[in-house]
Amino acid sequence: MAFAAARTYQCISPSSPTVPAGVWSHVADKTWQVRPTWWPFVSAFVVRRPYAPPTLLTVAAETALLLENTNWRPGVALSWSGAAMSCPSHMSRFLTESLGLCIAIESASVYGWHPLRAILDADRLSNASPLYVASGSRPDFIVQTSSGWHGIEARGRGSTGPVGSGRPVAVQKSKLEGMHNWSLKVAKHSSIATPPSWSMSWAWITDAGTSIDHFDPGEPVALSADHEQAIWREMSAVASTLAEVDDPRVRRVDALDRRVSVVSRPIQENYGNGRPAWLTVASWSERMTDSELRERFGSADAPGTEASRELLGDLDLAAIGAFMATAITDRPPLENELPTLLQTVVARTMDLGDELGPTDELR
Incomplete structure:
Protein backbone atom coordinates (compact mmCIF):
# COMPACT_ATOMS: atom_id res chain seq x y z
CA MET A 1 0.00 0.00 0.00
CA GLN A 229 -32.52 -3.55 3.32
CA ALA A 230 -33.50 -1.12 0.55
CA ILE A 231 -29.90 0.07 0.32
CA TRP A 232 -28.63 -3.49 -0.09
CA ARG A 233 -31.20 -4.15 -2.81
CA GLU A 234 -29.89 -1.09 -4.62
CA MET A 235 -26.32 -2.36 -4.39
CA SER A 236 -27.47 -5.80 -5.58
CA ALA A 237 -28.90 -4.23 -8.73
CA VAL A 238 -25.53 -2.66 -9.56
CA ALA A 239 -23.70 -5.90 -8.79
CA SER A 240 -26.03 -7.83 -11.10
CA THR A 241 -25.11 -5.62 -14.05
CA LEU A 242 -21.43 -6.25 -13.34
CA ALA A 243 -21.89 -10.01 -13.32
CA GLU A 244 -24.27 -10.34 -16.26
CA VAL A 245 -22.54 -8.41 -19.02
CA ASP A 246 -22.49 -10.51 -22.18
CA ASP A 247 -18.95 -10.03 -23.43
CA PRO A 248 -16.53 -12.75 -24.59
CA ARG A 249 -13.66 -11.03 -22.75
CA VAL A 250 -15.36 -11.68 -19.39
CA ARG A 251 -14.72 -15.19 -18.04
CA ARG A 252 -17.26 -17.12 -16.01
CA VAL A 253 -16.09 -19.47 -13.24
CA ASP A 254 -17.80 -21.39 -10.45
CA ALA A 255 -16.45 -20.07 -7.16
CA LEU A 256 -17.77 -19.06 -3.75
CA ASP A 257 -20.82 -21.27 -4.50
CA ARG A 258 -21.77 -18.60 -7.03
CA ARG A 259 -21.39 -18.10 -10.75
CA VAL A 260 -18.61 -15.51 -10.85
CA SER A 261 -17.66 -13.22 -13.72
CA VAL A 262 -13.99 -12.28 -13.97
CA VAL A 263 -11.86 -9.97 -16.08
CA SER A 264 -8.05 -9.52 -15.93
CA ARG A 265 -6.07 -6.67 -17.39
CA PRO A 266 -2.30 -6.09 -17.55
CA ILE A 267 -0.88 -3.11 -15.65
CA GLN A 268 2.49 -1.77 -16.73
CA GLU A 269 3.46 0.73 -14.06
CA ASN A 270 5.23 3.82 -15.42
CA TYR A 271 4.94 2.38 -18.93
CA GLY A 272 7.72 -0.13 -18.62
CA ASN A 273 9.85 1.38 -15.88
CA GLY A 274 8.33 -0.72 -13.11
CA ARG A 275 7.53 -4.36 -12.56
CA PRO A 276 4.51 -5.48 -14.63
CA ALA A 277 1.40 -6.68 -12.84
CA TRP A 278 -2.12 -7.88 -13.54
CA LEU A 279 -5.37 -6.42 -12.22
CA THR A 280 -8.13 -9.01 -11.72
CA VAL A 281 -11.70 -7.97 -10.89
CA ALA A 282 -14.37 -10.54 -10.05
CA SER A 283 -18.08 -9.97 -9.46
CA TRP A 284 -21.12 -12.04 -8.51
CA SER A 285 -24.72 -10.91 -8.20
CA GLU A 286 -25.78 -12.77 -5.06
CA ARG A 287 -24.63 -11.34 -1.78
CA MET A 288 -22.96 -13.61 0.78
CA THR A 289 -23.94 -12.90 4.36
CA ASP A 290 -21.37 -12.49 7.09
CA SER A 291 -22.33 -15.88 8.56
CA GLU A 292 -21.87 -17.57 5.16
CA LEU A 293 -18.41 -16.04 4.85
CA ARG A 294 -17.44 -17.18 8.33
CA GLU A 295 -18.76 -20.70 7.85
CA ARG A 296 -17.02 -21.27 4.52
CA PHE A 297 -13.85 -19.18 4.72
CA GLY A 298 -13.47 -18.06 8.31
CA SER A 299 -10.05 -19.54 9.00
CA ALA A 300 -6.54 -19.48 7.62
CA ASP A 301 -7.02 -23.16 6.75
CA ALA A 302 -9.50 -22.35 3.99
CA PRO A 303 -9.04 -24.54 0.88
CA GLY A 304 -6.27 -23.35 -1.41
CA THR A 305 -5.05 -20.57 0.86
CA GLU A 306 -1.37 -21.37 0.45
CA ALA A 307 -1.67 -21.88 -3.31
CA SER A 308 -3.36 -18.53 -3.76
CA ARG A 309 -0.85 -16.72 -1.58
CA GLU A 310 1.85 -18.10 -3.85
CA LEU A 311 -0.09 -16.76 -6.85
CA LEU A 312 -0.44 -13.31 -5.30
CA GLY A 313 3.26 -13.11 -4.54
CA ASP A 314 4.52 -9.86 -3.03
CA LEU A 315 2.13 -7.54 -4.86
CA ASP A 316 -0.99 -5.99 -3.42
CA LEU A 317 -3.32 -8.52 -1.84
CA ALA A 318 -6.96 -8.42 -2.77
CA ALA A 319 -9.90 -6.70 -1.11
CA ILE A 320 -13.42 -8.07 -1.15
CA GLY A 321 -16.77 -6.35 -1.06
CA ALA A 322 -20.32 -7.54 -0.86
CA PHE A 323 -20.26 -8.45 -4.55
CA MET A 324 -16.75 -7.82 -5.81
CA ALA A 325 -13.19 -8.98 -5.26
CA THR A 326 -10.04 -7.48 -6.73
CA ALA A 327 -6.40 -8.49 -6.76
CA ILE A 328 -3.15 -7.19 -8.19
CA THR A 329 -0.97 -10.18 -9.02
CA ASP A 330 2.35 -10.79 -10.70
CA ARG A 331 0.66 -12.78 -13.47
CA PRO A 332 -2.91 -13.34 -14.66
CA PRO A 333 -4.59 -16.14 -12.69
CA LEU A 334 -5.49 -19.22 -14.72
CA GLU A 335 -9.15 -20.13 -14.85
CA ASN A 336 -8.68 -23.15 -12.58
CA GLU A 337 -6.84 -20.93 -10.06
CA LEU A 338 -9.56 -18.31 -9.77
CA PRO A 339 -11.80 -20.15 -7.27
CA THR A 340 -8.78 -20.67 -5.02
CA LEU A 341 -7.71 -17.05 -5.39
CA LEU A 342 -11.16 -15.80 -4.42
CA GLN A 343 -11.27 -18.13 -1.42
CA THR A 344 -8.05 -16.57 -0.15
CA VAL A 345 -9.52 -13.10 -0.66
CA VAL A 346 -12.54 -14.00 1.46
CA ALA A 347 -10.46 -15.69 4.16
CA ARG A 348 -8.25 -12.63 4.45
CA THR A 349 -11.25 -10.35 4.74
CA MET A 350 -12.50 -12.20 7.78
CA ASP A 351 -9.94 -10.26 9.79
CA LEU A 352 -11.93 -7.15 8.87
CA GLY A 353 -15.24 -8.93 9.34
CA ASP A 354 -14.43 -9.45 13.01
CA GLU A 355 -14.95 -5.71 13.49
CA LEU A 356 -18.65 -6.25 12.81
CA GLY A 357 -19.17 -8.09 16.04
CA PRO A 358 -20.99 -11.40 16.48
CA THR A 359 -24.51 -9.94 16.23
CA ASP A 360 -23.93 -7.33 13.51
CA GLU A 361 -24.55 -9.66 10.60
CA LEU A 362 -24.70 -8.15 7.14
CA ARG A 363 -28.16 -8.75 5.77
Whole structure:
Protein backbone atom coordinates (compact mmCIF):
# COMPACT_ATOMS: atom_id res chain seq x y z
CA MET A 1 0.00 0.00 0.00
CA ALA A 2 1.19 3.47 -0.86
CA PHE A 3 0.80 6.27 1.67
CA ALA A 4 -0.34 9.91 1.83
CA ALA A 5 0.01 12.61 4.50
CA ALA A 6 -3.33 13.61 6.06
CA ARG A 7 -4.16 16.57 8.30
CA THR A 8 -7.48 16.49 10.15
CA TYR A 9 -9.47 19.61 11.03
CA GLN A 10 -12.54 19.68 13.26
CA CYS A 11 -15.13 22.42 13.45
CA ILE A 12 -15.36 24.44 16.65
CA SER A 13 -19.00 25.15 17.47
CA PRO A 14 -20.52 25.54 20.94
CA SER A 15 -23.96 24.33 19.83
CA SER A 16 -23.46 21.33 17.56
CA PRO A 17 -20.47 19.43 16.15
CA THR A 18 -22.23 19.26 12.76
CA VAL A 19 -22.52 23.05 12.31
CA PRO A 20 -19.64 24.59 10.34
CA ALA A 21 -19.30 27.86 12.23
CA GLY A 22 -16.38 28.87 10.02
CA VAL A 23 -13.76 28.16 12.67
CA TRP A 24 -11.78 24.98 12.15
CA SER A 25 -9.05 23.63 14.38
CA HIS A 26 -6.14 21.44 13.30
CA VAL A 27 -6.31 18.37 15.56
CA ALA A 28 -4.04 15.69 14.06
CA ASP A 29 -1.42 14.76 11.48
CA LYS A 30 -1.60 11.18 10.27
CA THR A 31 -0.46 8.90 7.48
CA TRP A 32 -3.17 7.21 5.45
CA GLN A 33 -2.47 3.95 3.68
CA VAL A 34 -3.89 3.94 0.16
CA ARG A 35 -5.20 0.61 -1.16
CA PRO A 36 -5.47 0.31 -4.96
CA THR A 37 -7.50 -2.90 -4.60
CA TRP A 38 -10.34 -0.75 -3.24
CA TRP A 39 -10.42 1.49 -6.31
CA PRO A 40 -12.81 -0.68 -8.39
CA PHE A 41 -15.47 -0.08 -5.71
CA VAL A 42 -15.34 3.60 -6.59
CA SER A 43 -15.81 2.90 -10.26
CA ALA A 44 -18.65 0.42 -9.77
CA PHE A 45 -20.67 1.94 -6.93
CA VAL A 46 -19.75 5.62 -6.54
CA VAL A 47 -19.65 7.00 -10.08
CA ARG A 48 -22.93 8.08 -11.69
CA ARG A 49 -23.35 6.90 -15.29
CA PRO A 50 -26.19 8.72 -17.07
CA TYR A 51 -26.23 6.58 -20.23
CA ALA A 52 -25.41 2.98 -19.31
CA PRO A 53 -24.68 0.93 -16.17
CA PRO A 54 -21.11 -0.05 -15.28
CA THR A 55 -19.63 -3.29 -16.53
CA LEU A 56 -16.66 -5.30 -15.34
CA LEU A 57 -14.78 -4.12 -18.42
CA THR A 58 -15.31 -0.43 -17.67
CA VAL A 59 -14.47 -0.93 -14.00
CA ALA A 60 -11.22 -2.70 -14.90
CA ALA A 61 -10.35 -0.14 -17.58
CA GLU A 62 -10.87 2.86 -15.30
CA THR A 63 -8.92 1.28 -12.46
CA ALA A 64 -6.10 0.26 -14.80
CA LEU A 65 -5.88 3.81 -16.14
CA LEU A 66 -5.35 5.14 -12.62
CA LEU A 67 -2.82 2.44 -11.78
CA GLU A 68 -0.85 3.18 -14.94
CA ASN A 69 -0.65 6.89 -14.15
CA THR A 70 0.19 6.78 -10.43
CA ASN A 71 2.97 5.46 -8.24
CA TRP A 72 0.95 3.12 -6.02
CA ARG A 73 3.38 0.38 -4.98
CA PRO A 74 3.66 -0.55 -1.28
CA GLY A 75 5.89 1.72 0.76
CA VAL A 76 5.97 4.67 -1.66
CA ALA A 77 4.25 8.06 -1.49
CA LEU A 78 1.13 8.06 -3.67
CA SER A 79 1.98 10.37 -6.56
CA TRP A 80 1.58 10.94 -10.27
CA SER A 81 3.85 9.04 -12.61
CA GLY A 82 5.70 10.77 -15.42
CA ALA A 83 3.03 9.61 -17.88
CA ALA A 84 0.27 11.40 -15.97
CA MET A 85 2.26 14.63 -15.81
CA SER A 86 2.29 14.80 -19.62
CA CYS A 87 -1.47 14.19 -20.04
CA PRO A 88 -3.62 16.87 -21.72
CA SER A 89 -5.82 18.93 -19.41
CA HIS A 90 -9.06 17.04 -20.01
CA MET A 91 -7.36 13.75 -19.14
CA SER A 92 -5.54 15.15 -16.10
CA ARG A 93 -8.85 16.47 -14.72
CA PHE A 94 -10.38 13.00 -15.07
CA LEU A 95 -7.41 11.38 -13.35
CA THR A 96 -7.32 13.94 -10.54
CA GLU A 97 -11.03 13.73 -9.76
CA SER A 98 -10.97 9.93 -9.93
CA LEU A 99 -7.97 9.66 -7.63
CA GLY A 100 -9.62 12.13 -5.24
CA LEU A 101 -12.55 9.71 -4.95
CA CYS A 102 -10.20 6.78 -4.38
CA ILE A 103 -8.38 8.64 -1.62
CA ALA A 104 -11.72 9.49 0.00
CA ILE A 105 -12.35 5.74 0.33
CA GLU A 106 -9.47 5.79 2.82
CA SER A 107 -11.27 8.50 4.80
CA ALA A 108 -14.28 6.18 4.89
CA SER A 109 -12.11 3.58 6.62
CA VAL A 110 -11.34 6.18 9.31
CA TYR A 111 -15.02 5.90 10.32
CA GLY A 112 -15.04 2.11 10.37
CA TRP A 113 -16.12 1.39 6.80
CA HIS A 114 -14.60 -1.52 4.90
CA PRO A 115 -15.71 -3.33 1.73
CA LEU A 116 -17.99 -5.71 3.63
CA ARG A 117 -20.21 -2.71 4.34
CA ALA A 118 -22.39 -0.69 1.99
CA ILE A 119 -21.18 2.21 -0.12
CA LEU A 120 -23.64 4.39 -2.03
CA ASP A 121 -23.45 7.01 -4.75
CA ALA A 122 -25.51 9.92 -3.36
CA ASP A 123 -26.57 10.82 -6.91
CA ARG A 124 -28.14 7.38 -7.45
CA LEU A 125 -30.38 7.28 -4.37
CA SER A 126 -34.08 6.77 -4.95
CA ASN A 127 -36.39 9.50 -3.73
CA ALA A 128 -37.75 6.99 -1.18
CA SER A 129 -34.43 6.95 0.66
CA PRO A 130 -34.24 9.05 3.83
CA LEU A 131 -30.76 10.15 2.68
CA TYR A 132 -32.10 11.50 -0.62
CA VAL A 133 -31.99 15.26 -1.26
CA ALA A 134 -33.66 16.54 -4.41
CA SER A 135 -31.53 19.61 -5.04
CA GLY A 136 -28.44 21.40 -3.82
CA SER A 137 -25.14 19.93 -2.65
CA ARG A 138 -24.78 16.25 -1.92
CA PRO A 139 -21.79 14.21 -0.75
CA ASP A 140 -20.04 12.13 -3.37
CA PHE A 141 -20.89 8.95 -1.52
CA ILE A 142 -22.44 7.64 1.69
CA VAL A 143 -20.97 4.75 3.67
CA GLN A 144 -22.26 2.34 6.29
CA THR A 145 -20.16 2.31 9.46
CA SER A 146 -20.45 0.55 12.80
CA SER A 147 -21.97 3.76 14.20
CA GLY A 148 -24.36 4.53 11.36
CA TRP A 149 -24.33 6.24 7.96
CA HIS A 150 -21.82 8.90 6.97
CA GLY A 151 -21.65 11.20 3.91
CA ILE A 152 -18.26 11.95 2.34
CA GLU A 153 -17.40 14.74 -0.06
CA ALA A 154 -14.29 14.05 -2.17
CA ARG A 155 -12.12 16.57 -3.95
CA GLY A 156 -8.89 16.10 -5.87
CA ARG A 157 -6.52 18.81 -7.08
CA GLY A 158 -3.39 18.27 -9.14
CA SER A 159 -1.24 20.75 -7.23
CA THR A 160 0.33 21.49 -3.87
CA GLY A 161 -1.86 23.63 -1.68
CA PRO A 162 -2.93 22.21 1.68
CA VAL A 163 -4.63 24.78 3.87
CA GLY A 164 -2.40 27.11 5.83
CA SER A 165 -2.96 29.56 8.67
CA GLY A 166 -6.03 31.01 6.92
CA ARG A 167 -7.81 27.67 6.76
CA PRO A 168 -10.05 26.69 5.18
CA VAL A 169 -9.72 28.53 1.88
CA ALA A 170 -12.78 30.07 0.21
CA VAL A 171 -13.52 27.20 -2.19
CA GLN A 172 -13.32 24.73 0.68
CA LYS A 173 -15.65 26.85 2.84
CA SER A 174 -18.23 26.76 0.05
CA LYS A 175 -18.15 22.95 -0.10
CA LEU A 176 -18.26 22.64 3.70
CA GLU A 177 -21.35 24.84 3.80
CA GLY A 178 -22.96 22.75 1.06
CA MET A 179 -22.43 19.55 3.04
CA HIS A 180 -23.85 21.19 6.15
CA ASN A 181 -26.99 22.15 4.21
CA TRP A 182 -27.33 18.58 2.88
CA SER A 183 -27.21 17.26 6.45
CA LEU A 184 -29.95 19.66 7.56
CA LYS A 185 -32.19 18.69 4.62
CA VAL A 186 -31.80 14.97 5.37
CA ALA A 187 -32.67 15.63 9.03
CA LYS A 188 -36.13 16.84 7.94
CA HIS A 189 -37.06 13.26 7.03
CA SER A 190 -39.47 11.77 9.54
CA SER A 191 -37.24 8.77 10.27
CA ILE A 192 -34.05 10.78 10.91
CA ALA A 193 -33.73 12.01 14.48
CA THR A 194 -30.53 14.03 14.08
CA PRO A 195 -28.63 15.52 11.12
CA PRO A 196 -26.38 12.84 9.59
CA SER A 197 -22.66 13.30 9.84
CA TRP A 198 -20.44 14.13 6.93
CA SER A 199 -16.82 14.87 6.21
CA MET A 200 -14.72 16.20 3.36
CA SER A 201 -11.50 14.75 2.00
CA TRP A 202 -9.56 17.29 -0.06
CA ALA A 203 -6.52 15.73 -1.77
CA TRP A 204 -3.62 17.66 -3.27
CA ILE A 205 -1.82 15.30 -5.67
CA THR A 206 1.58 15.94 -7.25
CA ASP A 207 4.45 13.99 -8.75
CA ALA A 208 6.23 14.25 -5.37
CA GLY A 209 3.43 12.92 -3.13
CA THR A 210 -0.11 13.49 -1.88
CA SER A 211 -1.37 15.70 0.96
CA ILE A 212 -4.91 15.50 2.31
CA ASP A 213 -7.01 18.00 4.22
CA HIS A 214 -9.63 16.01 6.13
CA PHE A 215 -12.52 18.07 7.54
CA ASP A 216 -14.52 16.16 10.16
CA PRO A 217 -17.47 17.79 11.94
CA GLY A 218 -19.73 15.06 13.31
CA GLU A 219 -21.07 11.58 14.12
CA PRO A 220 -22.96 9.06 11.92
CA VAL A 221 -26.73 8.66 11.88
CA ALA A 222 -28.70 5.42 12.29
CA LEU A 223 -31.24 4.07 9.77
CA SER A 224 -34.03 1.54 10.22
CA ALA A 225 -33.62 -2.09 9.18
CA ASP A 226 -36.10 -1.55 6.31
CA HIS A 227 -34.10 1.34 4.93
CA GLU A 228 -30.89 -0.66 5.18
CA GLN A 229 -32.52 -3.55 3.32
CA ALA A 230 -33.50 -1.12 0.55
CA ILE A 231 -29.90 0.07 0.32
CA TRP A 232 -28.63 -3.49 -0.09
CA ARG A 233 -31.20 -4.15 -2.81
CA GLU A 234 -29.89 -1.09 -4.62
CA MET A 235 -26.32 -2.36 -4.39
CA SER A 236 -27.47 -5.80 -5.58
CA ALA A 237 -28.90 -4.23 -8.73
CA VAL A 238 -25.53 -2.66 -9.56
CA ALA A 239 -23.70 -5.90 -8.79
CA SER A 240 -26.03 -7.83 -11.10
CA THR A 241 -25.11 -5.62 -14.05
CA LEU A 242 -21.43 -6.25 -13.34
CA ALA A 243 -21.89 -10.01 -13.32
CA GLU A 244 -24.27 -10.34 -16.26
CA VAL A 245 -22.54 -8.41 -19.02
CA ASP A 246 -22.49 -10.51 -22.18
CA ASP A 247 -18.95 -10.03 -23.43
CA PRO A 248 -16.53 -12.75 -24.59
CA ARG A 249 -13.66 -11.03 -22.75
CA VAL A 250 -15.36 -11.68 -19.39
CA ARG A 251 -14.72 -15.19 -18.04
CA ARG A 252 -17.26 -17.12 -16.01
CA VAL A 253 -16.09 -19.47 -13.24
CA ASP A 254 -17.80 -21.39 -10.45
CA ALA A 255 -16.45 -20.07 -7.16
CA LEU A 256 -17.77 -19.06 -3.75
CA ASP A 257 -20.82 -21.27 -4.50
CA ARG A 258 -21.77 -18.60 -7.03
CA ARG A 259 -21.39 -18.10 -10.75
CA VAL A 260 -18.61 -15.51 -10.85
CA SER A 261 -17.66 -13.22 -13.72
CA VAL A 262 -13.99 -12.28 -13.97
CA VAL A 263 -11.86 -9.97 -16.08
CA SER A 264 -8.05 -9.52 -15.93
CA ARG A 265 -6.07 -6.67 -17.39
CA PRO A 266 -2.30 -6.09 -17.55
CA ILE A 267 -0.88 -3.11 -15.65
CA GLN A 268 2.49 -1.77 -16.73
CA GLU A 269 3.46 0.73 -14.06
CA ASN A 270 5.23 3.82 -15.42
CA TYR A 271 4.94 2.38 -18.93
CA GLY A 272 7.72 -0.13 -18.62
CA ASN A 273 9.85 1.38 -15.88
CA GLY A 274 8.33 -0.72 -13.11
CA ARG A 275 7.53 -4.36 -12.56
CA PRO A 276 4.51 -5.48 -14.63
CA ALA A 277 1.40 -6.68 -12.84
CA TRP A 278 -2.12 -7.88 -13.54
CA LEU A 279 -5.37 -6.42 -12.22
CA THR A 280 -8.13 -9.01 -11.72
CA VAL A 281 -11.70 -7.97 -10.89
CA ALA A 282 -14.37 -10.54 -10.05
CA SER A 283 -18.08 -9.97 -9.46
CA TRP A 284 -21.12 -12.04 -8.51
CA SER A 285 -24.72 -10.91 -8.20
CA GLU A 286 -25.78 -12.77 -5.06
CA ARG A 287 -24.63 -11.34 -1.78
CA MET A 288 -22.96 -13.61 0.78
CA THR A 289 -23.94 -12.90 4.36
CA ASP A 290 -21.37 -12.49 7.09
CA SER A 291 -22.33 -15.88 8.56
CA GLU A 292 -21.87 -17.57 5.16
CA LEU A 293 -18.41 -16.04 4.85
CA ARG A 294 -17.44 -17.18 8.33
CA GLU A 295 -18.76 -20.70 7.85
CA ARG A 296 -17.02 -21.27 4.52
CA PHE A 297 -13.85 -19.18 4.72
CA GLY A 298 -13.47 -18.06 8.31
CA SER A 299 -10.05 -19.54 9.00
CA ALA A 300 -6.54 -19.48 7.62
CA ASP A 301 -7.02 -23.16 6.75
CA ALA A 302 -9.50 -22.35 3.99
CA PRO A 303 -9.04 -24.54 0.88
CA GLY A 304 -6.27 -23.35 -1.41
CA THR A 305 -5.05 -20.57 0.86
CA GLU A 306 -1.37 -21.37 0.45
CA ALA A 307 -1.67 -21.88 -3.31
CA SER A 308 -3.36 -18.53 -3.76
CA ARG A 309 -0.85 -16.72 -1.58
CA GLU A 310 1.85 -18.10 -3.85
CA LEU A 311 -0.09 -16.76 -6.85
CA LEU A 312 -0.44 -13.31 -5.30
CA GLY A 313 3.26 -13.11 -4.54
CA ASP A 314 4.52 -9.86 -3.03
CA LEU A 315 2.13 -7.54 -4.86
CA ASP A 316 -0.99 -5.99 -3.42
CA LEU A 317 -3.32 -8.52 -1.84
CA ALA A 318 -6.96 -8.42 -2.77
CA ALA A 319 -9.90 -6.70 -1.11
CA ILE A 320 -13.42 -8.07 -1.15
CA GLY A 321 -16.77 -6.35 -1.06
CA ALA A 322 -20.32 -7.54 -0.86
CA PHE A 323 -20.26 -8.45 -4.55
CA MET A 324 -16.75 -7.82 -5.81
CA ALA A 325 -13.19 -8.98 -5.26
CA THR A 326 -10.04 -7.48 -6.73
CA ALA A 327 -6.40 -8.49 -6.76
CA ILE A 328 -3.15 -7.19 -8.19
CA THR A 329 -0.97 -10.18 -9.02
CA ASP A 330 2.35 -10.79 -10.70
CA ARG A 331 0.66 -12.78 -13.47
CA PRO A 332 -2.91 -13.34 -14.66
CA PRO A 333 -4.59 -16.14 -12.69
CA LEU A 334 -5.49 -19.22 -14.72
CA GLU A 335 -9.15 -20.13 -14.85
CA ASN A 336 -8.68 -23.15 -12.58
CA GLU A 337 -6.84 -20.93 -10.06
CA LEU A 338 -9.56 -18.31 -9.77
CA PRO A 339 -11.80 -20.15 -7.27
CA THR A 340 -8.78 -20.67 -5.02
CA LEU A 341 -7.71 -17.05 -5.39
CA LEU A 342 -11.16 -15.80 -4.42
CA GLN A 343 -11.27 -18.13 -1.42
CA THR A 344 -8.05 -16.57 -0.15
CA VAL A 345 -9.52 -13.10 -0.66
CA VAL A 346 -12.54 -14.00 1.46
CA ALA A 347 -10.46 -15.69 4.16
CA ARG A 348 -8.25 -12.63 4.45
CA THR A 349 -11.25 -10.35 4.74
CA MET A 350 -12.50 -12.20 7.78
CA ASP A 351 -9.94 -10.26 9.79
CA LEU A 352 -11.93 -7.15 8.87
CA GLY A 353 -15.24 -8.93 9.34
CA ASP A 354 -14.43 -9.45 13.01
CA GLU A 355 -14.95 -5.71 13.49
CA LEU A 356 -18.65 -6.25 12.81
CA GLY A 357 -19.17 -8.09 16.04
CA PRO A 358 -20.99 -11.40 16.48
CA THR A 359 -24.51 -9.94 16.23
CA ASP A 360 -23.93 -7.33 13.51
CA GLU A 361 -24.55 -9.66 10.60
CA LEU A 362 -24.70 -8.15 7.14
CA ARG A 363 -28.16 -8.75 5.77
